[in-house]
Amino acid sequence: MFRGSDPINMDAKGRMAIPTRYRAVLDDLCAGELVITIDMKSTCLTLSPLPEWRRFEEKVAALPALDPLGEMLSRFVVGQAKDLQLDGSGRILLPTELRDYAELEKKVVLVGRTQRLEIWSEANWNAERDKSQQSYRAMLDEPGAISDALKNLSW
Amino acid sequence: MFRGSDPINMDAKGRMAIPTRYRAVLDDLCAGELVITIDMKSTCLTLSPLPEWRRFEEKVAALPALDPLGEMLSRFVVGQAKDLQLDGSGRILLPTELRDYAELEKKVVLVGRTQRLEIWSEANWNAERDKSQQSYRAMLDEPGAISDALKNLSW
DNA sequence: CCGCAATAGCCCACTTTTCCCCACTTTTTT
DNA sequence: AAAAAAGTGGGGAAAAGTGGGCTATTGCGG
Numbered sequence: 001m002f003r004g005s006d007p008i009n010m011d012a013k014g015r016m017a018i019p020t021r022y023r024a025v026l027d028d029l030c031a032g033e034l035v036i037t038i039d040m041k042s043t044c045l046t047l048s049p050l051p052e053w054r055r056f057e058e059k060v061a062a063l064p065a066l067d068p069l070g071e072m073l074s075r076f077v078v079g080q081a082k083d084l085q086l087d088g089s090g091r092i093l094l095p096t097e098l099r100d101y102a103e104l105e106k107k108v109v110l111v112g113r114t115q116r117l118e119i120w121s122e123a124n125w126n127a128e129r130d131k132s133q134q135s136y137r138a139m140l141d142e143p144g145a146i147s148d149a150l151k152n153l154s155w
Numbered sequence: 156m157f158r159g160s161d162p163i164n165m166d167a168k169g170r171m172a173i174p175t176r177y178r179a180v181l182d183d184l185c186a187g188e189l190v191i192t193i194d195m196k197s198t199c200l201t202l203s204p205l206p207e208w209r210r211f212e213e214k215v216a217a218l219p220a221l222d223p224l225g226e227m228l229s230r231f232v233v234g235q236a237k238d239l240q241l242d243g244s245g246r247i248l249l250p251t252e253l254r255d256y257a258e259l260e261k262k263v264v265l266v267g268r269t270q271r272l273e274i275w276s277e278a279n280w281n282a283e284r285d286k287s288q289q290s291y292r293a294m295l296d297e298p299g300a301i302s303d304a305l306k307n308l309s310w
Numbered sequence: 311c312c313g314c315a316a317t318a319g320c321c322c323a324c325t326t327t328t329c330c331c332c333a334c335t336t337t338t339t340t
Numbered sequence: 341a342a343a344a345a346a347g348t349g350g351g352g353a354a355a356a357g358t359g360g361g362c363t364a365t366t367g368c369g370g
Contacts, residue, residue: 017347040291072287079266082159172357
């Protein structure tokens with residue numbers, strides 16, 4: 001569904017254009033209704049079509065009421081989610097708080113992750129990519145570090 | 156229902172504006188009648204539409220009379236709850252005692268948690284978020300520490 | 311029982327943000 | 341090379357948020 005990374009300029013008002021190749025998909029998937037929120041693991045944002053987001057929200061809601069993880073996810077991930085709508089020019093307006101969280105400046109990178117998208121600042125994206133590549137290679141050298149699921153990923 | 160976080164300025168009189176996107180919902184859900192109280196676990200306040208609050212109150216009342224946790228909830232959560240009414244400009248006035256409890260100063264954050272809302276001081280909110288994020292990341296680095304619940308939350 | 315002070319409520323005015331639209335530049339396509 | 345499409349930027353109107361002043365109400369002390 002979503003694939004590849006696109007460098008995009010955020011303008012002074014905090015808007016960013018969604019690449020055209022996604023627009024048709026977004027249109028009939030969710031009529032341009034998106035949900036954006038933070039990523040707990042990384043300094044980036046997650047952008048999902050509304051139906052996809054609902055599936056996640058339901059999973060979180062289904063967790064036991066006193067589960068600390070569920071509480072955390074509900075409070076910080078759901079709690080910081082915002083509904084967005086593509087504007088007439090196929091752009092979205094990034095909420096200020098989330099812009100701050102992900103340290104977004106003018107140059108941002110939109111990364112396709114199949115069902116959803118990630119939004120990174122260019123600086124963080126490059127840093128994270130280099131870092132991950134190194135640790136990935138290190139992991140391959142370390143016996144036992146490869147999960148079963150990954151072993152079966154024949155590619 | 157409620158989703159996302161909004162930074163809001165409390166004015167010198169202790170009033171805070173409720174974001175407009177909630178007003179219509181609040182209007183036909185409870186005609187602007189809200190209940191505010193403390194959160195026992197965190198340094199924040201809980202704001203709920205009256206009908207939602209009633210459900211909670213009934214559940215607490217239904218607990219066995221000698222249940223110590225129930226007693227606590229009833230005494231301190233129900234005991235400190237206050238009815239609020241949206242004013243003509245869509246604002247609520249935060250009771251002084253509760254303002255103190257949650258350490259609210261000028262900058263507060265309103266967090267949407269589906270059925271209800273949370274009110275945090277900006278400082279406490281950021282601190283709590285950073286803390287949670289750290290422990291979340293630590294959990295991921297520690298193999299085996301990931302609960303089944305999380306594994307199923309493949310998102 | 312009355313007056314004073316403090317708090318709460320109402321309303322208006324100002325500032326900031328958001329939304330909508332158009333125009334310009336760059337890239338791709340024919 | 342021209343035309344079309346995509347991406348970028350900005351102006352202006354509208355709406356949301358913020359703050360302050362004025363009035364009404366409450367509660368307290370005299």
